Amino acid sequence: MTEAATPILEVRDLCTSFHTDEGEGRAVDGVSFHLKRGETLGLVGESGCGKSVTALSILRLVAPPGRIGSGQILLSGRDLLALSEPDMRRVRGDEVAMIFQEPMSSLNPVLTCGCQIGEAVRLHQGGSRKEAKERAIEMMRLVGIPAPEQRVDEFPHQLSGGMRQRVMIAIALSCNPDVLIADEPTTALDVTIQAQILELLAHLQQELHMAILMITHDLGVVAEVADRVAVMYAGQIVETATTADLFAAPQHPYTRGLLASIPHLDGDQERLEVIPGRVPEATSFPQGCRFHPRCSLAEAACKATAQHLENCDAGHQVRCRRAPVDG
Amino acid sequence: MQGTKSVVAGRRSMAENTPDAPIIETKGLTKHFPVNRGVWGKPTAQVRAVEAVSLQILPGETLGVVGESGCGKTTLGRLILRLLDATSGEVYFRGRNLGELEARELRNLRRRMQIVFQDPYSSLNPRMRVGTLIGEGLKVHRIARGREVADRVEQLLTMVGLPVSAAARFPHEFSGGQRQRIGIARALAVEPEFIVADEPVSALDVSVQAQIVNLLQDIQRDLGLTYLFIAHDLSVVRHIADRVAVMYLGRVVELASRDQLFSSPSHPYTRALLSAVPVPDPMARRQRVVLTGDVPSPSRVPSGCPFHPRCPEAIDACRREVPELADPGDGRRVACLLRTP
16 A cells, blocks of 8 residues: 655644633644555544544644644645645645535535536636536546536535535545545445445545545444554544554553444444543543543553553554553 | 333233233334425425334334434334324324324323434423423423422432432533433433434444443333334444344335344345445455445335335336335345345
């Protein structure tokens, strides 16, 4: 899957915080990862863990009261956080594109699909309206929309959920981006449609050779599409490994708990394992290891000191002083 | 299933308690919603939400209902509780036809069947304290009054794993999982025998889902409840259900025991649905049946077998004949011309 040794996207020590009435919430706190051409990194976590804010930070789309505090986002070696806004606008949609979770609310209801796909093309590559429309039809064909010559003039409400998500993908891919950020691209879809979209993304990745950051809460989706996985909890990456390693030998108690708490389609569990408690709010992350109040292995030292991501195996890092755990 | 002879069920008359008599039975249950268009708002089309569903739910069991959005599973749940009136067909609760009951009788029966909703955010009145929310049913049905209500609310809160102090607080002070516990306590307050759980965990975080699934199983065992468990998440249904009904465009296309359905799905749609679920195991490489096309709109149900336009095995006859739900010879029921003689 990987060929270039240098990563196309590298995120270093990213911190994004939100100023609220309850104080400052560090939604993303020191997140680092890298992504190579043709590779898919799965960013997994529950709601409020900071995975979507990480994605928005990469594109510098965090809206006030959110603010990117520190860190570097290197796209082919160039720091996106140092770019001027007009330069950044040239990056968005051209070099880095994003697809969102809810295709109905992220498409413009009063513009035709063709117009929305063509908009990105005209903005980044210029050309006439006619050329943009032709490119839109071509893109719609690429993402498997039947009868694109007619659909190009239809509005989002005339399409089904799966077709709308295909339009979103067509918009994102219309300028051949190097990096595609997919934020829960299939969560709003039914499983049979999800299967179609995941298959389409994998196929397009091979064809266009882009890097994909796949953000999801669904461990099944990650297992299916990702080469590597980063697990987020309370604004931090708590474990990162190749997909095979992570599922075969999860090290962090949170990852292990997450894997044990989902019912499996094959195999019988009398009772589901439970992670007690709930995900903490960004304004009140616990001291020390942020998972310690919910962790069965926690001891006094876990509460006292914050943990760092440390290597436990080749390409496998974990943020836990009790790791490696047996079994 | 264990627990059929629980305290709750034990109080009912003997005639209702014949061991194998279904607690719920539907016969040809159908619901069409008119679509109004045009200046005069005349119905121009019918959405066929539920089409001729006949099934039985036995005391103490969990019947899972799965299907994609728009397949009619939620409408089916509401028809069974008579929260919606059927276009045709009947629902029997312990042998009594709900459609023929008078308002007062129906209200009495409602006490014995409850619903847990999908969205714990919008299904609890934000202006009512949790204690009032849970105790409301007790007062409506005149089960308890005054101090008894407060006692019973405390008992229910403990049962669903919430602190007794929760009674004095408002729903917004609780997380999604805790709100779902409140919703469950509210349903349990009137001591129902039968609960429709409509996607009770799909709005919750993964790590919280397991807590609620376990809670639902515990109270079923302790109180001898019967569940109709509606979900689109097949792995949750596999975990909790005894039998499973698969719905497609308003019809039940397969009805089988859990083990039968998951180990050897019969209907082509069930097979495709099961194979589409991503498995949290990167080593698992399964044969995937990727269906082409979308689920057709329930206002334009295809002729013949409603699944034929997407079915990889469809033959000519599928276009014309509507398959009946029938036993292919192994105890389950399937609506497919290719499976049943």
